Amino acid sequence: MREDRLRSVMRWGFLLLLAASASRYVAYHGGGAATVGVLALAGVLLTAYAVNELGRFAPGVRFAAVIIAFLALVLVAPSFAWCAIPLFFLGLRQLPQRAVWPLVGLLTAAVVLAQIRLADRFDPSLLLGPVGIAAITTTVFLELDRQNRARQRALDDLLATRDELNRSQHEAGALAERARLSREIHDTLAQGLSSMNLLLQAADQEWDSTPTQARGHVRQAAATARENLAEARRFVRGLASPALDNASLTDALRRLCAAAERDTGLPVRFTVAGRVVPLGVDNEIALLRVAQGALANVRRHARAHRSAVTLTYGDEEVMLDVYDDGTGFDPAVASGFGLTGIRERIAHLGGTVTIESAPGEGTALAVSLPLREAR
Numbered sequence: 001m002r003e004d005r006l007r008s009v010m011r012w013g014f015l016l017l018l019a020a021s022a023s024r025y026v027a028y029h030g031g032g033a034a035t036v037g038v039l040a041l042a043g044v045l046l047t048a049y050a051v052n053e054l055g056r057f058a059p060g061v062r063f064a065a066v067i068i069a070f071l072a073l074v075l076v077a078p079s080f081a082w083c084a085i086p087l088f089f090l091g092l093r094q095l096p097q098r099a100v101w102p103l104v105g106l107l108t109a110a111v112v113l114a115q116i117r118l119a120d121r122f123d124p125s126l127l128l129g130p131v132g133i134a135a136i137t138t139t140v141f142l143e144l145d146r147q148n149r150a151r152q153r154a155l156d157d158l159l160a161t162r163d164e165l166n167r168s169q170h171e172a173g174a175l176a177e178r179a180r181l182s183r184e185i186h187d188t189l190a191q192g193l194s195s196m197n198l199l200l201q202a203a204d205q206e207w208d209s210t211p212t213q214a215r216g217h218v219r220q221a222a223a224t225a226r227e228n229l230a231e232a233r234r235f236v237r238g239l240a241s242p243a244l245d246n247a248s249l250t251d252a253l254r255r256l257c258a259a260a261e262r263d264t265g266l267p268v269r270f271t272v273a274g275r276v277v278p279l280g281v282d283n284e285i286a287l288l289r290v291a292q293g294a295l296a297n298v299r300r301h302a303r304a305h306r307s308a309v310t311l312t313y314g315d316e317e318v319m320l321d322v323y324d325d326g327t328g329f330d331p332a333v334a335s336g337f338g339l340t341g342i343r344e345r346i347a348h349l350g351g352t353v354t355i356e357s358a359p360g361e362g363t364a365l366a367v368s369l370p371l372r373e374a375r
Contacts (some may be wrong), residue, residue, distance in 0.1 A: 007053075007093075014049060014086035018042060021080040028079075038077045045069040045083070052090075063094055067103070071110055078114030088134070092141050100138065108134040191296040192228035195263055196221045198299070220263060249284040250276060250311060253291055257309050260295045267306045268295065274313030283369050286345050287311070287320050293342055294322035294365050303327050304362070317351075317368045325362040331355045342367070 022042050029035050048069045052062040070087055073080045084107045091103040108130050115126040203217035247255075250272050257270040279287070291309055298307050304326030312319040343353050346367055357363035 010086045010089055011053065014083060014090075015046075017083045017086065018046060018080070021077070021082060024079050025077050038073070041069070041073040041076060042080065045073050045080075052094075059094060063091065066090070067106070071106075074110050074114050078117045081111045081114035084108075084111050088137075089141075092138070092145075097142065097145075100142065104134050104138050191292055192224050194296065194300065196224050196228075199224065199263060224263075248276070249279060249287060252284075252288050253309060253311060256288070256291055256295065260299065260307075264299050266299070266304060269306070269308045271308065271310045272312075273310065276313055277371070279318060279369070279371075283318070283349055286349055286351075287318070287367065287369070289345060290320060290342050290365075290367050291322060297339075298322075298324045298326060298363075301326070301329075314371070317370050320367045322365045323362065328357045328359050328361045328363050330359060331357055 022039060025038055026035055029038075045066070048062075048065040052059075052066050055062050066087065070080075070083060074084075088104065088107055091107075092100060095103060111130045112127055115130065116122060119126055199217045199221040203214040203221070206214040206217070254270050257268040260266065261268040295307065295309070298304055304324035307322070307324040310319075310321040310323075312321070339355070342365075346353050346369065349369055351367060351369035354366040355363070356366070
């Protein structure tokens with residue numbers, strides 16, 4: 001828009017200067033044959049200028065025709081030298097930089113010679129004035145053009161960097177979402193299916209000998225399936241765990257421990273310490289998922305005789321501890337998605353995870369989240 005406005009100003013400026021020069025020539029020289037010839041040359045210059053502005057072929061040839069017509073006109077009628085000003089800016093806009101200074105020199109020489117021819121006597125200002133103005137104007141224009149090109153390159157680089165950053169953020173977001181989905185599936189659906197599998201295996205083994213107890217296992221498996229179905233529906237909608245619907249974190253953990261004890265026969269003691277405060281949905285879901293994952297690991301791997309879950313509210317942080325007296329393991333060499341998922345989930349919320357265990361000595365998992373993040 002700004003370039004179009006500048007081009008329009010230059011066009012009107014050229015037309016006004018050409019018309020003013022023609023009027024001056026007619027006023028001074030009358031309407032003889034020489035005047036007709038000069039006006040014809042002015043018409044040729046106007047035509048060449050219009051073709052240069054509107055044409056789409058050979059820009060160098062078009063501009064050269066304008067300059068030749070101008071020089072021919074100034075040679076015959078020096079008063080048309082003022083038309084060099086819009087032609088000067090036209091060349092700066094249209095020509096490559098290597099051709100700018102030769103053009104400026106040619107136009108300046110034409111203006112100087114025209115001024116000397118029109119003057120009664122030689123005045124140094126007739127030489128120094130046009131040369132100085134042309135040199136200063138050209139230098140300023142080229143510097144502004146250089147700065148503008150530098151800004152454009154910087155803008156292009158910035159836009160390219162922004163696009164690359166957007167792509168990187170999109171990829172990082174996709175990876176983070178994939179990791180989140182993996183953790184949710186592992187901590188909910190996979191563990192629920194594992195629990196149902198154990199219950200149904202127990203029911204199959206006890207069906208003939210103790211059918212009443214076997215049916216109890218089947219009912220527990222059905223209840224777990226219903227809970228898993230609710231988890232799956234909430235999971236698809238991206239909502240909170242149904243275990244926290246209309247319930248506090250302490251109630252959800254208490255039910256979780258009771259269900260784990262009922263399903264496995266392993267005593268699971270739950271304790272709350274400190275003044276209970278709201279933690280926020282994300283933190284409560286994270287702590288519940290950690291407890292679910294830890295108890296699932298106890299059930300599958302620990303061969304423990306008892307377990308304990310403790311939720312402690314401190315002044316600056318909330319802590320969740322899960323302990324079992326099972327076989328233990330070496331945390332330095334332990335691997336598996338469960339522990340990795342716990343670490344990633346808690347780290348995302350600014351918390352820490354500590355695992356203390358050794359073969360034959362049980363396991364203690366400690367998770368802490370800052371209360372300032374939770375509130």
